Amino acid sequence: MDLFQQLISELNLPKISYVKNELLLQQSTPINSLLFCQDADLTIFHINEHGKEFILGVDTNYSGPLGEMEFFQRKPYSTLNVKANKAGYLYKIPKLKLLELLREKPELTILLLEFISTRYNKNITKLMNNITLSARINVIEQILELKQHSNNPLFKIPVTLKAKQLGITDRCYRQILQVLEKENKLIKQGHEFELLDEKALKDEVLYTEVDR
Amino acid sequence: MDLFQQLISELNLPKISYVKNELLLQQSTPINSLLFCQDADLTIFHINEHGKEFILGVDTNYSGPLGEMEFFQRKPYSTLNVKANKAGYLYKIPKLKLLELLREKPELTILLLEFISTRYNKNITKLMNNITLSARINVIEQILELKQHSNNPLFKIPVTLKAKQLGITDRCYRQILQVLEKENKLIKQGHEFELLDEKALKDEVLYTEVDR
Known part of the structure; x- marks a missing residue:
């Protein structure tokens, strides 16, 4: 994630603080920015139409993007809830700014592609094992x-x-x-x-x- | 997928034929090219460590990339099997050639990012519903x-x-x-x-x- 770190400092993005138990992403709400966490402890979960909760993952000391699964879609709404298990801070990159950046820096786009497909693969494999x-x-x-x-x-x-x-x-x-x-x-x-x-x-x- | 179609013709890629019941992707084998299908009927499935089969999806008249979930990873191995339910043809873009292209055409990379994250989101949601x-x-x-x-x-x-x-x-x-x-x-x-x-x-x- 070195390139992302570099990006955050280049863009001179403000640090946004959050408290323990805050929802950083909330299911079914629009996603207008890509979030970047630093050293975050997170619980990622989904609530189905009957109110049943499913925990997709628990991360500790996570640094990287959040909401990247939904962000690039036409009308992005969060599929998941992401809860902070300890206080911390994050950065928000607005959609237009990020797209502009990706056009300028194809290396960053390829890195993001790599990151997303790795997480995709990991989660799909985990869920298929869970099912079978x-x-x-x-x-x-x-x-x-x-x-x-x-x-x-x-x-x-x-x-x-x-x-x-x-x-x-x-x-x-x-x-x-x-x-x-x-x-x-x-x-x-x-x-x-x-x-x-x-x-x-x-x-x-x-x-x-x-x-x- | 218009941009992809354009790409295939620009790169002057040869058509590769396949027969009915052929495995276009085989679980656990290396992925060296990104595949592009035209009007394909496919069954996408996974076999777990105990030999139990799970069908992730059945597609008809599918045009688009295959193996994109694994392709961008450092050591890409197919997570899934993709079987052709009717004869057809596909195109293969070798990794180096594709990366070169993505660096030249950031719009294509963004399109691919959009495509992958949409499929990611759809599959994760489906699997989480299945589980809950x-x-x-x-x-x-x-x-x-x-x-x-x-x-x-x-x-x-x-x-x-x-x-x-x-x-x-x-x-x-x-x-x-x-x-x-x-x-x-x-x-x-x-x-x-x-x-x-x-x-x-x-x-x-x-x-x-x-x-x-």
Whole structure:
């Protein structure tokens, strides 16, 4: 994102502050500027027509554009909500100014193209895996990831957040955890969990095909 | 896509023929050129690590780029399979040639940016709906769409295709159809179906929130 940083300073854009929990992008509202964040902690989520929330991603220390998926469309409306998990600041590049810049600096446009298609690919792959794998396999994958990022044998499972990342209910998520406990693969110790049979869980992710 | 058409003729690219059922893009293989189709009928699908197939989309009379999601990445490998449902021809623009062109014609780059972000947005929205809605609601939405495109009260439901578009099994799909029949919303007549209570189905899609 070096070229973007350079751009922000070249354009002499003002810093715009935001507070913790502020919505930087709000679903269904028009997008008139491309936003650039610096070192942001973000939750990216979508609320469907029935009010059900789905968390597409959680980013920490993110620097880069926001809303680039919608910005280049004819009538851009935000598809997603982006919530700030800590206070920070961002820059706004108005549409006309950005288009002018892109015409002047094709290298920047190619960089943006590269950035957008990378994020596109990553998100599509993640969502397709979510759809084609069973809820159980998705939960096991999350548990193995939480364990991997923990320096301790004991680790927390933030059920509500993790369930929203899979588009399943908390109840369904807890049921899967209970089944794993019954199978002696996992044990709950107070508010934390410990893996009793990590290998079995890893093998299941690798080798099993389970219907949703 | 007018600019793309113009480009193809300017570059004097050769027509490359393909046959029915040929894979125009194959998952996990390197992408060295951007493909352009003219009036193609395509099935776009992904096979997960357990061999389960998911159909992301079926296009008819499609003219435009293929593989653009992966092409601009550093080491581009195809995420998807693209199968031709009828014979046709396409054009290949090699990476270096295209990058050279994009540097010369920023308007083309902006057009491509617009095209990619539109497809990105459409696919992400579709997949998020798939995830957050219950299998039942997804099936009902498909049935209503099939009915809408039929000029006849009787219409076919291609179960295997439709199940693969939702990432569920044929068995699960048939069970949902059976439940809808028991509820007198749908009736099977030979190989075709007829809606008995279209309003109830539409209302369910509009108002109900069902857990997956």
